[in-house]
Amino acid sequence: MPVQEVRCSLCRRKIKVHDQYDIPIFDPNTGFAICKNCIKEVSRFLDEHDTNKNRVTTGFAAALSDILKKNKPHVIKAYLDEFIIKQERAKKILSVAAYNHYKRMKYDYEHNSGEEELDKSNVIIMGPTGCGKTALLSHLSRLLDIPFAVTDASSLTEAGFVGSDVEVAVRNLYYAAGKDIERTEHGIIYLDEFDKIARKSGENNSITADPGHEGVQQGLLKMLEGSVVEFTARGQRKHPEAPTIKVNTRNILFIVGGAFVGIEKIIAKRVKKGDSGIGFGAEIPTNEDESKRYDELIHQVRPEDLMKYGIIPEIIGRLPVICTLETLDEDSLLRILTEPKNAPVKQYEKLLAMDNVKLEFEEDALRAVAKKAIERKTGARSLKGIIEDTMLDVMFDIPKSNEPRKVVITAACINEGETPKVLPIDETYTSHIDLNKTIDDNSPDDEEDTPA
Numbered sequence: 001m002p003v004q005e006v007r008c009s010l011c012r013r014k015i016k017v018h019d020q021y022d023i024p025i026f027d028p029n030t031g032f033a034i035c036k037n038c039i040k041e042v043s044r045f046l047d048e049h050d051t052n053k054n055r056v057t058t059g060f061a062a063a064l065s066d067i068l069k070k071n072k073p074h075v076i077k078a079y080l081d082e083f084i085i086k087q088e089r090a091k092k093i094l095s096v097a098a099y100n101h102y103k104r105m106k107y108d109y110e111h112n113s114g115e116e117e118l119d120k121s122n123v124i125i126m127g128p129t130g131c132g133k134t135a136l137l138s139h140l141s142r143l144l145d146i147p148f149a150v151t152d153a154s155s156l157t158e159a160g161f162v163g164s165d166v167e168v169a170v171r172n173l174y175y176a177a178g179k180d181i182e183r184t185e186h187g188i189i190y191l192d193e194f195d196k197i198a199r200k201s202g203e204n205n206s207i208t209a210d211p212g213h214e215g216v217q218q219g220l221l222k223m224l225e226g227s228v229v230e231f232t233a234r235g236q237r238k239h240p241e242a243p244t245i246k247v248n249t250r251n252i253l254f255i256v257g258g259a260f261v262g263i264e265k266i267i268a269k270r271v272k273k274g275d276s277g278i279g280f281g282a283e284i285p286t287n288e289d290e291s292k293r294y295d296e297l298i299h300q301v302r303p304e305d306l307m308k309y310g311i312i313p314e315i316i317g318r319l320p321v322i323c324t325l326e327t328l329d330e331d332s333l334l335r336i337l338t339e340p341k342n343a344p345v346k347q348y349e350k351l352l353a354m355d356n357v358k359l360e361f362e363e364d365a366l367r368a369v370a371k372k373a374i375e376r377k378t379g380a381r382s383l384k385g386i387i388e389d390t391m392l393d394v395m396f397d398i399p400k401s402n403e404p405r406k407v408v409i410t411a412a413c414i415n416e417g418e419t420p421k422v423l424p425i426d427e428t429y430t431s432h433i434d435l436n437k438t439i440d441d442n443s444p445d446d447e448e449d450t451p452a
């Protein structure tokens with residue numbers, strides 16, 4: 001079919017038609033067409049006016065007993081163990097937080113009077129970059145039977161500034177809840193990169209010097225305290241006539257997390273243990289000393305340190321559970337390469353198996369990767385990048401043939417950039433990998449709609 005240009009019969013926008021799949025509804029005889037955008041709008045309208053929603057909601061309350069039985073803390077932790085290496089305490093804290101959240105909900109439904117409520121325990125998690133904060137929460141969100149939305153706090157701005165208002169966090173949850181308001185009101189919001197909204201120079205700073213971040217914190221405080229948040233549907237501009245959705249945040253559990261770079265210095269100043277300690281003394285500390293020192297300090301964090309860091313006291317008061325993560329050492333990084341369900345090595349094995357190639361990492365090579373990652377000081381974050389550097393040529397060349405082969409990655413490939421060896425396999429190589437399983441790319445899938 002030659003390229004054709006037609007107009008959408010609803011919005012009158014021009015659409016180029018290369019083939020029949022460009023427009024889902026198109027009749028070449030009459031020229032009647034409806035573009036994807038309009039179909040989306042109609043479906044959204046139908047969704048929002050769905051009168052069956054209430055029945056689903058009652059089901060939610062009724063299902064809570066089953067959900068509770070299924071999501072005991074040790075079960076949640078066992079699931080997290082499949083993906084996250086170390087960070088035992090954090091996994092425990094989050095499992096308990098999620099379980100208690102369900103319990104509180106059940107209690108709330110059973111004691112509808114509202115006179116005696118179980119308090120919620122919002123959580124703040126902190127730890128060095130690349131230690132698994134975002135990963136931990138994104139895996140938790142996939143497991144739980146309640147809506148869970150991750151919002152990047154660094155993208156938030158005070159209402160009226162360019163960027164997103166704090167309401168976006170609730171709006172993301174609303175979409176994660178399938179636009180069910182009652183489910184939204186019992187969900188969990190994770191605010192990632194929370195440290196990025198700290199006041200620039202902590203408590204000594206005057207408010208006027210940093211209006212944006214102060215405003216974001218005030219906005220978030222209202223949500224944490226429990227208030228009715230009003231927002232418009234995705235992709236719609238705020239204007240007086242736009243229909244809004246109202247969500248009460250009273251029962252939403254908030255988890256905030258961030259690296260809080262530099263907070264260890266604030267803690268060190270407070271504890272003043274043995275002068276300036278090993279980490280910040282005159283002699284050059286090794287990486288290992290430094291991370292030991294960091295871990296030691298971070299575990300002693302107290303609310304006043306967060307205040308000094310630039311978080312307003314009222315917010316800190318509403319985050320009663322402080323959860324610290326540890327710096328990952330070489331052995332942990334080594335395990336991260338191979339053990340988790342979505343470990344980088346497993347992912348490359350799957351990718352190459354699809355080209356009939358068996359991938360082998362020598363033990364030394366894996367250790368070299370971990371060592372390099374330690375040097376880069378970005379935790380597990382750089383592991384994939386280091387392997388990717390080595391794998392690029394392999395992944396470029398391998399598909400040229402369909403012969404069964406194997407590729408061996410040695411320490412020299414990692415350290416000296418030697419080209420990995422490609423060897424023939426004599427006997428037919430039968431893949432031991434289940435190709436029907438999807439590869440976990442770790443990408444969040446609740447991106448904003450961009451109106452065309």
Ligand SMILES: Nc1ncnc2c1ncn2[C@@H]1O[C@H](COP(=O)(O)OP(=O)(O)OP(=O)(O)O)[C@@H](O)[C@H]1O
Nearest residue numbers: 083084085129130131132133134135259336380381
């Ligand atoms: N403990 C861990 N176990 C398994 N994988 C991990 C662990 N820590 C980090 N990773 C992996 O490393 C990558 C980066 O981790 P993540 O994004 O969770 O870091 P972060 O703690 O959020 O860092 P930042 O403070 O910079 O945001 C992810 O791909 C994640 O899967």
Ligand SMILES: [Mg+2]
Nearest residue numbers: 133134192193
């Ligand atoms: Mg992160």
